[in-house]
Amino acid sequence: MAIPRIVRISVASATVFGLIMPIGYAPPAAAVACSSPEANADPPAGMPAIPSPGPAAPPTGRRPRGTNDSAPLPKLGPLITSLFKAIPAPRSAQLQAAVTPAPTPPLGASPVPPNADRIAPEGAATPPPPAGIAGAPTSLVDFVTGPTSPNRTLERFGISGTDLGIPWDNGDPANPQVLMAFGDTFGYCKVHGQQWRYNTLFRSQDHDLAHGIHVADGVPNNPYSGSPVWAPGLSKQVVPSIHKAAHETGVIPTAAVSIGRTQYMSFMSIKNWGRDGDWSTNYSGIARSNDNGQSWGIFPGSVRVAAADTVPGGRFVPGNQNFQMSAFMKGKDGYMYSFGTPSGRSGAAFLSRVSPNALPDLTKYQYWNGDGKGWVPADPGAATPIFPGPVGEMSGQYNDYLKQYLVLYTNGGNNDVIARTAPSPEGPWSPEQPLVSSFQMPGGIYAPMIHPWSTGKDLYFNLSLWSAYDVMLMHTVLP
Numbered sequence: 001m002a003i004p005r006i007v008r009i010s011v012a013s014a015t016v017f018g019l020i021m022p023i024g025y026a027p028p029a030a031a032v033a034c035s036s037p038e039a040n041a042d043p044p045a046g047m048p049a050i051p052s053p054g055p056a057a058p059p060t061g062r063r064p065r066g067t068n069d070s071a072p073l074p075k076l077g078p079l080i081t082s083l084f085k086a087i088p089a090p091r092s093a094q095l096q097a098a099v100t101p102a103p104t105p106p107l108g109a110s111p112v113p114p115n116a117d118r119i120a121p122e123g124a125a126t127p128p129p130p131a132g133i134a135g136a137p138t139s140l141v142d143f144v145t146g147p148t149s150p151n152r153t154l155e156r157f158g159i160s161g162t163d164l165g166i167p168w169d170n171g172d173p174a175n176p177q178v179l180m181a182f183g184d185t186f187g188y189c190k191v192h193g194q195q196w197r198y199n200t201l202f203r204s205q206d207h208d209l210a211h212g213i214h215v216a217d218g219v220p221n222n223p224y225s226g227s228p229v230w231a232p233g234l235s236k237q238v239v240p241s242i243h244k245a246a247h248e249t250g251v252i253p254t255a256a257v258s259i260g261r262t263q264y265m266s267f268m269s270i271k272n273w274g275r276d277g278d279w280s281t282n283y284s285g286i287a288r289s290n291d292n293g294q295s296w297g298i299f300p301g302s303v304r305v306a307a308a309d310t311v312p313g314g315r316f317v318p319g320n321q322n323f324q325m326s327a328f329m330k331g332k333d334g335y336m337y338s339f340g341t342p343s344g345r346s347g348a349a350f351l352s353r354v355s356p357n358a359l360p361d362l363t364k365y366q367y368w369n370g371d372g373k374g375w376v377p378a379d380p381g382a383a384t385p386i387f388p389g390p391v392g393e394m395s396g397q398y399n400d401y402l403k404q405y406l407v408l409y410t411n412g413g414n415n416d417v418i419a420r421t422a423p424s425p426e427g428p429w430s431p432e433q434p435l436v437s438s439f440q441m442p443g444g445i446y447a448p449m450i451h452p453w454s455t456g457k458d459l460y461f462n463l464s465l466w467s468a469y470d471v472m473l474m475h476t477v478l479p
Contacts, residue, residue, distance in 0.1 A: 033186040035468075035469075038154055039147060040189050042188070042190060043188040044155075047234060134434050136435060136476050137477050138435050138477075140474060142211075143472050143473075144180075144213050150214065156215075156218070156226075157233065158234040159200065161186045161470055162182040162470065163446075163470070164181065164253060164393070164449065164464060165181075165462035167180045168258060168263075168452055170263065171262075172258075177224065178206075178451065179201060180204070180213075184196065184197075185199065185200045186469075197235070198237050198240060199238055199252060199253055200237065200238065201227060201293050203216075203225070203226055203292070204226070213473050217232070224292060244303070245310055247282075248269050248282060249271070249272065250270035253265050253267050254266050254267060254325045255338070256328065257359075263292065264287070264360070265286065266285070266326035266328065266338070268324050268325055269285070279343055279344050280306070281306045282311055283304055283310060284304045284320075284324045285298050286360045287299075304324065304362070306320065306324050318380070318381040322342050322347065322380065322383060323350065325341045325393065326340055327339040327394040329407075331398070331425055338351075339351055339394055345446075348391060349385060349391045352368070353366050353425070368384070368386060368425075391411070391412065392411065395409075397450050397452065397454075405423070408448040408449075414438060416437050417436035418433065419433045419435050436474070443465045444465065447462070447463065447464045448461045449461055457479075461476070
């Protein structure tokens with residue numbers, strides 16, 4: 001199936017050559033981030049109202065328990081920054097192993113055959129973890145979002161609380177930026193609907209991450225300003241609903257990547273919030289932007305229906321329920337890899353790959369089967385776990401310092417930040433290597449998202465803090 005060609009992207013158009021441009025805005029969420037006095041202040045005079053298709057029920061006044069596995073959680077105190085500086089990471093003696101460099105095939109080279117050097121013979125000993133990074137010192141650099149963060153996101157973007165902050169390089173050599181996609185977003189909480197948006201987006205040019213991530217002002221219709229905005233001081237929702245599901249409570253980014261200067265974002269349509277890290281999805285899909293994240297359209301052919309009853313008339317393909325949340329990773333072999341997990345934070349991790357120029361075309365995907373079949377084309381049901389759950393929101397990259405593929409996630413029940421490393425995306429993956437313990441960093445941590453401009457020993461990643469409902473930049477010094 002040919003990938004639809006986009007002639008133009010405009011929020012005013014409903015469909016552009018097969019690319020759905022959603023219009024309309026979601027009702028307020030049953031969630032809230034209104035614990036700070038700043039969020040409950042009156043908004044500045046003249047701030048425009050967030051567009052709405054009609055009246056909506058007011059929020060219930062709390063963030064769903066399903067957004068964190070440790071609710072209820074303590075509120076953020078005034079000493080939080082000083083307390084979190086130089087957090088000692090947990091250590092595990094059995095995970096202290098020497099780094100084993102992996103062979104690095106040139107970009108575009110043919111991939112290693114699926115069964116060669118990937119699956120240990122039956123009865124063979126489990127290989128040692130290829131990289132011992134458990135216990136690497138990790139510290140808080142600074143907050144990225146929040147009313148009192150250095151970016152003053154309530155005053156400058158109408159954002160008092162948000163999460164995720166999925167960062168990726170925009171691939172533009174003329175104007176290099178890191179874009180960051182956020183999930184459920186709240187503004188001034190005294191106004192009707194609490195200025196809730198499904199998602200928002202920031203842009204930053206900071207290379208010196210030791211001093212935090214700084215975001216310039218948002219300028220209307222400027223695709224390189226700090227944020228896509230409806231008006232100065234109010235970030236807009238970038239990926240609204242396409243109204244395919246019978247019941248939807250959110251459209252939340254899970255991964256993003258650039259191919260050339262074209263931006264792709266994987267997202268999930270939330271059906272219901274549960275509790276303790278549990279939620280259900282209607283479907284996942286891929287959106288594309290040709291204007292540096294300013295406007296987005298959704299490929300209908302990229303939609304993975306989560307169950308037979310979530311999308312009226314939608315076709316459920318067995319196995320797609322395991323790819324409701326994603327993590328994109330560019331392979332050294334020229335493939336684009338996409339990790340998948342079911343909705344929530346209790347499932348295992350699965351793996352698919354596709355040629356980058358076919359990213360939105362599900363018919364072109366291959367799925368890793370570790371039971372001897374190798375890469376299986378066009379059959380998500382053939383995918384077997386590359387490592388077991390519980391796996392929460394995840395990010396991944398090839399780390400040039402470790403000479404290994406690296407993934408970060410939180411491990412559901414304990415809600416610790418976990419790293420795993422492997423010489424290839426298929427594995428073998430190391431055991432879990434803890435970086436940050438939820439006991440050492442109270443407040444509920446989740447969604448460690450690797451910054452693409454991390455270099456050398458310095459690993460930077462965004463991390464969400466539930467009690468503040470905001471995003472922090474973290475720094476790990478790799479051994």
